Amino acid sequence: MATIQQVAEAFSAHRFREVYDFFHPDIQWILVGAAKLEGRDQVVAACEGSLQELARTTTQFLRFKTAAGPEVVAVDAIARYVDTKWKSTFVSSCDIYEFTQGALTKITTYTVEVDSSAVK
Structure with missing residues (x-):
């Protein structure tokens, strides 16, 4: 049985299929x-649509920080996405996950594309 932190981290890392049951x-x-x-x-x-898009890219997480409580998990991440034409995009995101009795009930996602110079 996965913990709520493991569920949240899998989702934020684009491993969606691992967490559908939650x-x-x-x-x-x-x-x-x-x-x-x-x-x-x-x-x-x-x-599933995201997975199709991501199949054409390489993803590298440059930052991946998690804060977890009894029913809420937050994941702060910065990812570098490289497409098939070698174009890089940097995205900063924060996902907030809410759980009720182990079931994922709500995800709030904030994302913004950032310049590579902002990535440290």
Whole structure:
């Protein structure tokens, strides 16, 4: 049985399929400034779409910090994505995960593309 911290870290590391079984049926994923996904089907579909996009890139995490409490986990990350044309993109993100009795009920994601000079 995975801990809530392990579930959160797997999701933030784009290992979505490892954590689908932990999704509450009424899970919400709020992509701040972009979208609000509701229900397991919508969230899984978005994850699968992300995996298709990520299949064409290489991901390197330059920062991956986790803070965990009894029902909430936050993951602060900076990732470098390199596409098939060797174009690099740096993204800073913070995911906040909320759990109820071990089930993932809500994800709030903040992301912003950053300049490589901001990455330390």
